[in-house]
Amino acid sequence: MTSIPAPFSTFDLTGRTAVITGGSRGLGRETTLAFARAGADVLISSRRVESCEALAREVRETTGRRAVVHAAHAGKWDEIDGLAAAAYAAFDRVDVLVNNAGMSPFYETPSTVTEELWRKVVDVNLTGPFRLSALIGERMVADGGGSIINVSSAAANAPHGGVIPYAAAKAGLNAMTQAYARAFGPTVRVNAVLPGAFLTDISKAWDMEEFERHAAGFALRRGGEAHEIVGTMLYLASDASSYTTGALLAVDGGYVLPGDAG
Template sequence: MGYADTLFDLTGRVVLVTGGSRGLGRAMAFAAAHCGADVVVASRTYVACAAVSAEIQKETGRAALPYAVHVGRWDELPGLVDAVHERFGRIDVLVNNAGMSPVYEDLGQVTEKMFDSVLGLNLKGPFRLSVLAGKRMAEAGGGAIVNVSSTGSIRPRPAIVPYAAAKAGLNAVTVGLAQALGPTVRVNTLMCGPFATWATRGWQENPEQLAEGVRPHALQRVGAPDEVVGAALYLMSDASSYTSGATLRVDGGMP
């Protein structure tokens, strides 16, 4: 095993990825398994989680547990943590990736239900899950939490105001939890720019919007899901052993 392989090695660890059945979450779950981890693929739909878990097991030989959960529902999260501990005995890495940003034509169309749903999934759930898993990590001697945020949190646009607010809150949660769970548990933000995923399909299918959206970025293109893997593995692994409370941007050079 080479030096780089050792640095990013996750052998024997358990990695829980929310929103793990597609997009960036799927890419990160596969990457963790390829680096030796057993993984938990969690999302709302069990069938999707089971399909991805089966692919991971076949391709990497690692164990993969599918679990259906709505991250925005506070009371469902203890069951997820308990299920992972029952199967694997621990959680070494939590990746809070599940999120959503509903489309609306005008800010006046944002209902209280929509606003609460966006904050629930993007902010409340990750906070609750981080506390539940983080306390157990600390008791076990250590771990890592990766909160997947968005450049929208620092560059909010009219079309994503509730989402941007939730992700800005998640950035703050990262810093607070890094202090609360340290020194043994590291908590960091992985701040993503535009990626070619299911969540951005509408934007990608509009050439004018796509061109306008990527023009300010240094790389002037949308990222592929696999291009988040290097940064994610850095934050999951011992490669980032002296990194906590930090924000790592993967956004194609957003100004």
């Protein structure tokens, strides 16, 4: 008979290592701190090395875990290659990869979207995760297992006219998640989280009165707080999700299209 572990022990990440892109702010920051508190050593990556270093110091001081920083643009192929190399220079193996970096610039109308903007959005949200997952995922297979978590968006399934490039890239990320789950199975699990509207530093640019009207149509009638992503991320990173792969998990408070709010 297979023994059943204690419930909370399945979320333990002691002795494991995690790489988090876009790991210095917002949902990435909360994920980084949660993984370290659960026992993991972490590599924090973003273009903003100063904010990564500040978070790394906080991790070391508050959890005692090892925290490594590597500056990289999540949408540039060669910098992604450098990030993967840095991860394996820092750690013998990578147990968890979180493709969290993303961007969704504002634009006036679809015809004002430039080729440069389109390519930036697709590269950060789709090309970078493809390349990093390929490099680290294949090493995970060789090393006997791991977990890849792609941070997608509720907009992939319920897009509107203000996020067309972003929604298209995230829909591609969803498809890629399920394809990689089959490519890297059975030892490496690949899943995606689909956050809705979270109140992070990005939301400071929102028209909050308009947002509150939209949020009235959500099932929970509010935006999410960054710490509310933590349970899902720990679940997917840990043995608690040992039979979960290729999943697209919504963490969106019952999100609906902005125009659908009552």
